[in-house]
Amino acid sequence: QVQLVESGGGLVQAGxxxxxxxxASGRTARRSPMGWFRQAPGKEREFVAAxxxxxxxxxxxxxxxxxxxxxxxxxxxxxxxxxxxxxxEDTAVYYCAAxxxxxxxxxxxxxxxxxxxxxxxxxxx
Numbered sequence: 296q297v298q299l300v301e302s303g304g305g306l307v308q309a310g311x312x313x314x315x316x317x318x319a320s321g322r323t324a325r326r327s328p329m330g331w332f333r334q335a336p337g338k339e340r341e342f343v344a345a346x347x348x349x350x351x352x353x354x355x356x357x358x359x360x361x362x363x364x365x366x367x368x369x370x371x372x373x374x375x376x377x378x379x380x381x382x383x384e385d386t387a388v389y390y391c392a393a394x395x396x397x398x399x400x401x402x403x404x405x406x407x408x409x410x411x412x413x414x415x416x417x418x419x420x
Contacts (some may be wrong), residue, residue, distance in 0.1 A: 296329055297319055297320070298409070299319055299393060299409055301317045302316050303414060304389060305416070306418075307381055307416075307417070307418055308418070309317070311418070312378060312380075314375060315375065315416075316382075319372045319374065322388060328347050328394045328399060328401050329394075330342070330392045331365060331389055331391060333416075340390070342403065343389070344356070345405070346417060348396070353365050354402060358384075362379050364376070365377075376389070382418060383420045385418050387415050388415050388416070
């Protein structure tokens with residue numbers, strides 16, 4: 296199994312930045328494609344960003360493209376989400392996600408096999 300532990304959420308003003316971290320552990324963690332999803336109160340969980348297990352390819356939701364950057368350091372078993380130019384509409388609980396080794400990227404909730412506990416990101420106007 297893969298266990299995901301997140302950190303880095305908090306309260307930030309619009310235009311500010313946050314860096315989320317997700318430490319993955321488990322026998323297959325290094326080979327797992329990773330991603331970030333978010334869920335605002337009363338709304339469906341939505342895709343934010345994804346990265347292949349090698350870090351060679353990334354994909355972003357249109358709403359965050361150009362502002363967020365996903366990366367991973369496999370030596371540290373850690374995935375990051377650098378969030379710049381934050382907007383109030385980015386306010387949500389952010390979840391780290393991992394897919395199975397056979398999955399190239401996790402871009403839909405159906406491709407996610409492991410979820411982190413979530414970390415709250417609140418952006419004030």
